[in-house]
Amino acid sequence: MIEVTDLTKRYRRVIAVDHMSLTVPAGAIYGLIGRNGAGKTTTMRIISTLLHPTSGRVRVGGHDVMVEPGKVRRLLGYMPDFFGVYDDLKVWEYLDFYAATEGVPARRRPGMVSDLLELVDLAPKREEYVDSLSRGMKQRLCLAHTLVHDPQVLILDEPASGLDPRARIEMRELLKELRTMGKTIVISSHILSELADLCTHIGIVEGGKMVVSGTLDEVLYGRTRGRLVRLRLAPGEQTPEDLAARLDHEPLVRGAAVLGSVVEATVDADDAALADLLGRLVREGFPVASFSEMTNTLEEIFLQATAGQEQPAEGRESA
């Protein structure tokens, strides 16, 4: 649904986005993670046709954002990280106003406004003034605003920022519901544990570059370096020390240590090589009773992926 290819955006001396590529399949929730200034907002604004790229290509639903921006805009809704709302409007008037600006005919607007308020759980607040709403409610109203033209794609820049834990949970439930309605969603966030629960795909951005990307499974389990596995032997002739000594001779194993009855090893291998290693150990007579991988959390993967990287390049020429 969204294809970003070799995208670069330069602001005078700053390279905000540096040869970035990513693919978001239809129906996915793609989580864009990165620290402040990593280039998330710039990427999202280019996808949403609000900024021109310096180079590279972005297609949404098959339409190039530079060639057919009108078609792209009809397909997507963009929710900025900072939004202004008209405080002197009632909740229903606010949505009605934006529905009118999107060209929704007057006779269809009352039904649409009610449906949207129901969806974002603001129906009981329809007669209240926007400025009387809590931050979480304003955020949900803003999301309803991006849904007025029934876009297939939603680009949401930090929709949970500044929300208390309860409001965050409500926002997350709402995004899950939008996904079941078939929307394709790109969401940026700093709250990694929430993205792991919500997203089907993850992209980690640092200094304008995509450093890790893929399905959630690929990102969490698809690594081929530094995988930590634990093995435990059934009682018998072979001891955990024998197993650790054997593993230390394995080229794929960086190191093995005995922790009571368990042997912990750090292995540079993909799934196939790991399965092969386990098979060989069993054939050699090690009675492996349990074999498990200690998976990293998204947080740990983010820290590893961004460790030692520079902040966005100032004055650096890109290749």
Ligand code: ATP
């Ligand atoms: P945040 O979470 O803080 O919004 P971000 O990951 O969204 O960060 P961007 O806002 O895309 O990052 O910014 C990427 C880089 O581009 C930063 O170094 C930022 O200072 C710079 N930048 C963004 N907008 C402009 C602009 N209009 N002019 C000059 N530099 C800019």
